[in-house]
Amino acid sequence: MSMTVILAEKPSVAKNIADALKIKTKQDGFYEGPNYIITWAFGHLLQLYDAKDYDTKMAKWKLDNFPFVPETFHYKVKSNPRNRDTADPGAKKQISIVKRLMQRRDVEKIVSACDYDREGQLIGDSIIRYIKPNKPVYRLLLNEWTEQEVLRGLQTMRPNTELTPLYDAGIGRQWADWVIGINLTSVATLRYQSGRGKVLNIGRVLLPTLKIIYDRDEEIRLFKPEPYFKLLATFRTPDKEFYEGVYKEDKTDKFKDREPLQNILQQIQGKQGQIKDKQTEDKKEWCPPLFNLSGLQGYMTGRYSGWTSDKVLKVAQTLYEKKYITYPRTSSTALEESLVGKAAGVLKKVAAGLPYESEIKFTRSKRVFNNSKVSSHSAIIPTYVLPKRLTPDQELVYAAIKNRFIMQFMPVAVYQETTLETVIPEVSLSGSFISKGRIQLVDGWKKVEKQQTKETLLPDVQKDMIVDTWETSVTSHMTQPPKPHTEKTLLRVMETCGKGKQDEEEVEEVLRGFSIGTPATRAETIKKLKDIHYISNKGKELHVTDTGRKLVDTFPVKPLFDLTFTGRLEKTLADIEDAKVGREEFLEMIFSFTKDAVQTMKQDEAAPIRTIEKQTLTYEVLGKCPACGGDVVEGYKGFGCKNYKKSCSFIIWKADKFLGSMRKKPTKTMVKALLKSGTAHVKGLTSKRGKKFSAYLSYKKNTDNEYYSWNMEFEKK
Numbered sequence: 165m166s167m168t169v170i171l172a173e174k175p176s177v178a179k180n181i182a183d184a185l186k187i188k189t190k191q192d193g194f195y196e197g198p199n200y201i202i203t204w205a206f207g208h209l210l211q212l213y214d215a216k217d218y219d220t221k222m223a224k225w226k227l228d229n230f231p232f233v234p235e236t237f238h239y240k241v242k243s244n245p246r247n248r249d250t251a252d253p254g255a256k257k258q259i260s261i262v263k264r265l266m267q268r269r270d271v272e273k274i275v276s277a278c279d280y281d282r283e284g285q286l287i288g289d290s291i292i293r294y295i296k297p298n299k300p301v302y303r304l305l306l307n308e309w310t311e312q313e314v315l316r317g318l319q320t321m322r323p324n325t326e327l328t329p330l331y332d333a334g335i336g337r338q339w340a341d342w343v344i345g346i347n348l349t350s351v352a353t354l355r356y357q358s359g360r361g362k363v364l365n366i367g368r369v370l371l372p373t374l375k376i377i378y379d380r381d382e383e384i385r386l387f388k389p390e391p392y393f394k395l396l397a398t399f400r401t402p403d404k405e406f407y408e409g410v411y412k413e414d415k416t417d418k419f420k421d422r423e424p425l426q427n428i429l430q431q432i433q434g435k436q437g438q439i440k441d442k443q444t445e446d447k448k449e450w451c452p453p454l455f456n457l458s459g460l461q462g463y464m465t466g467r468y469s470g471w472t473s474d475k476v477l478k479v480a481q482t483l484y485e486k487k488y489i490t491y492p493r494t495s496s497t498a499l500e501e502s503l504v505g506k507a508a509g510v511l512k513k514v515a516a517g518l519p520y521e522s523e524i525k526f527t528r529s530k531r532v533f534n535n536s537k538v539s540s541h542s543a544i545i546p547t548y549v550l551p552k553r554l555t556p557d558q559e560l561v562y563a564a565i566k567n568r569f570i571m572q573f574m575p576v577a578v579y580q581e582t583t584l585e586t587v588i589p590e591v592s593l594s595g596s597f598i599s600k601g602r603i604q605l606v607d608g609w610k611k612v613e614k615q616q617t618k619e620t621l622l623p624d625v626q627k628d629m630i631v632d633t634w635e636t637s638v639t640s641h642m643t644q645p646p647k648p649h650t651e652k653t654l655l656r657v658m659e660t661c662g663k664g665k666q667d668e669e670e671v672e673e674v675l676r677g678f679s680i681g682t683p684a685t686r687a688e689t690i691k692k693l694k695d696i697h698y699i700s701n702k703g704k705e706l707h708v709t710d711t712g713r714k715l716v717d718t719f720p721v722k723p724l725f726d727l728t729f730t731g732r733l734e735k736t737l738a739d740i741e742d743a744k745v746g747r748e749e750f751l752e753m754i755f756s757f758t759k760d761a762v763q764t765m766k767q768d769e770a771a772p773i774r775t776i777e778k779q780t781l782t783y784e785v786l787g788k789c790p791a792c793g794g795d796v797v798e799g800y801k802g803f804g805c806k807n808y809k810k811s812c813s814f815i816i817w818k819a820d821k822f823l824g825s826m827r828k829k830p831t832k833t834m835v836k837a838l839l840k841s842g843t844a845h846v847k848g849l850t851s852k853r854g855k856k857f858s859a860y861l862s863y864k865k866n867t868d869n870e871y872y873s874w875n876m877e878f879e880k881k
Contacts, residue, residue, distance in 0.1 A: 184314035193261035286334030359776030387645035405623035409597030454543035457683035462652035473687035494541035577608035787839025
């Protein structure tokens, strides 16, 4: 029997494929059934060589060693995060399993089922090229992992060679970022940092993103508030009802000088007004478009405190892997026209039982189904698989996606706007008083999220009606600086390189690919800028730190801060995907730019950007190592056993991810308690919803590998 090996990007996706094929037999690292073997990666199983792997002299950073660009690029099994000189044991084991499966004699065909994007293509192709199975390779291209789609996709696979341009774009991105990162980060750290312990990160996407926040902070810092004035009048109708009007002249109601308005005020006091004009118009409000990733991230971070764009992506990814939503890493806000039938079926499922179900009508509109607005992947929508059990975070993200989908098929919201123009006949004025009223006539799509519209009611008046001028006042105001960036506004600028309509819900369609980063990497970029302390957040506001400001002010490689320069690089990668440009042309440009940038830094005489004070470590013994009995002391990066470099693997990292997820870092007191009694009572932990709590933590060796894991309990045993 001839077998086909399917390589998925993650174990959860492999299970979805196995479920669709009704394969229940799970082995160590794969599923096997009639005709199919399904195995998986853990994202990237391979990574590019480190610089020292090419040349041992690169093990030490010296200015003379740079610029460094390998003649050919090589891959190795992903490094162990605890010891970068060794391979990650999990990755090493899994790639050997994948290799054995692909080289089996009964296997005639290989299918890459990694995500249908630049990174997914790179993950699958790099593993297959590393193994060299010398068998035909096909590509499974799906937008969701439901059973129907998996079975349909297996019938419509494409030869993997047709996806070579996508692989070339992935290679171009990976090699370019490696060369820029290795060279510019190393040289910048050597030239512009005083003290050791950190690196001065320089990146193709990091720096222009930093510059966006820097520029906004500078606008706010340099902003000089200026006063302006308004003239308000309250009028009384014959029925003794009141309405307010704002004085408008030459299309403005804001005036630089108070005196002219004060003169008008004195002239009109006690005089009667007349309604010169009344205009009533029904206006339509269309619902916002379907979500792309940036739109979803902006919506969630703007609506819920404590949410970051990185968190939104992670939660959306879990929903995708559980088959509840379509592919989240998309830049499109419309659906392919071929999805009309599928969307109708999904709508019927998700709309069932809603109180406004009778108002939902499926239509094939160009606002929703439009091939010209889709690049690679359609917008994010629910699938026909309805979730049974979700975490609170998943519920919020799923509800946002589902509601936005349903809104597209609800009636348009309609409001009635009334504009009154009131004049003072006895006084010769070049302007008049304008009043606006608004009444919601049709809630339409606003019912889905129970949006309340503020109504402004005007009294029932008619043209030419005489009214009393009841009260008048001149009010003083100050011009306001621009608002600090939030993740929502920053994502919008990154998405369009500042060329879109940044203050509107619907971003303008721009040239495909002309952006900073991709939907998949923007959240990671913002998170990294925070982690390396180039930016900080104050609530939802993002601000540049002193280090970030000095970097922008003094770092001499100015093109890296230029949105247009970075946008062109991303556009070139999109052109490689579309087979309009070859990857060699792009890489040559990147290598040349990097070499010039290194020379620029070497010749620059700028002062240090960051000075790191030397930490004084006492090497106080905190307790005995549970693994080998050695002394546990505090190091720069963690609390570890003194025998760590020899044979012992016990360490509690200061940047521990488990504790970090609860906004906590390990302390000496915590470590002492863990070593003494096996548990530590830790206060001030923060839940995903932002609530503080306490728990008993233990840190114990896993039974099946050499690593240690945390355990949390709420009552002491």
